Amino acid sequence: MTSQPIALEERKIEGLRRFSPSSGRNKADIAAQLKSLLPRDAHVLEIASGTGEHGVEICKLRYDISWQYSDPDAESRLSQADWRQDNPMQLRPPLPLDMTAFEWWGGLPNYSAIFSANMIHIAPIEACEGIAIGAAHLLGDGGKVILYGPFLEGAASAPSNLEFDKSLKSRNPAWGVREQEIVKHIFAKAGFNNATLIAMPKNNHIFVFSRD
Structure with a gap:
């Protein structure tokens, strides 16, 4: 994952802070869904946080949550750290997590939810498997994995x-x-047998996974 490009778009840069065109378009819709999906006082781990804008957006709507940034890319982590200055009480310093690394979850605390947007399609399938396996170790009872992005639906695919x-x-x-x-x-192989699909604009979806 670390050897591949981190984005498929040109990003505006101001100092260390980066702005993603796709995040600019979808962050409000995603945050509106997360507002109701996340439990009270949620401790959320974001995988592949990119520019850091999603964490900023959801924390505007939910003052009770703690949001942990992460990314294998050093420049992305610098952007996340810069965005964190706007809300250091809720946004946590970014971690250098790579979903394809062996036992990437080692040493991390438990979380209420794991969130990732627009990552699993620009990474090998092992990255998706890494999220699932790591989630089984890090999420407590009632914990959720929330993925956003495009998905295929067989013959019914957009x-x-x-x-x-x-x-x-x-x-x-x-x-x-x-x-x-x-x-x-x-995710079912990792014990997350409940899957809910939420339709989002422009043929994207939010996938929510939880245990029985």
């Missing part, structure tokens, strides 16, 4: 997502928009 999948695979054969059923299977 044409735009099929084209996106083809484009990703042309860049890196290990990338690709993941089939919903494959993602469900990965």
Whole structure:
């Protein structure tokens, strides 16, 4: 994961702080969903936090949560740390987590939820598997994994997502928009048998996984 590009877009840069066009478009819709999905006083680990804008947005709506940034990319962590200056009480200093690393969860505390946006399609499938396995170690009773992004639905897949999948695979054969059923299977193997799909704008979805 660390050897691959971290974004498929040009990002505006102001000092250390980065601005993602895609986050700018979707962060409000995602935050609105997270506001109701996250429990009271949630301690959330964000995987592949990118610029750091999602954490800022949800903390504007929920003053009770603690948001842990992480990313394998050093420049992204610098951006996250800069955004953190706006809300140091809720936003935690970023961690250098790589979902493909052996036992990446070692030494971390328990969390109420794990969140990741637009990551598993620009990483090898092992990164998705790493989230699932790590979540089994880090989430307590009632803990949730929340993924945002495009997903394929077999023959019912949106044409735009099929084209996106083809484009990703042309860049890196290990990338690709993941089939919903494959993602469900990965999390079920890790004990997360409950899966809820929430439709989002522009053929994206939020996938919520929890244990029985």
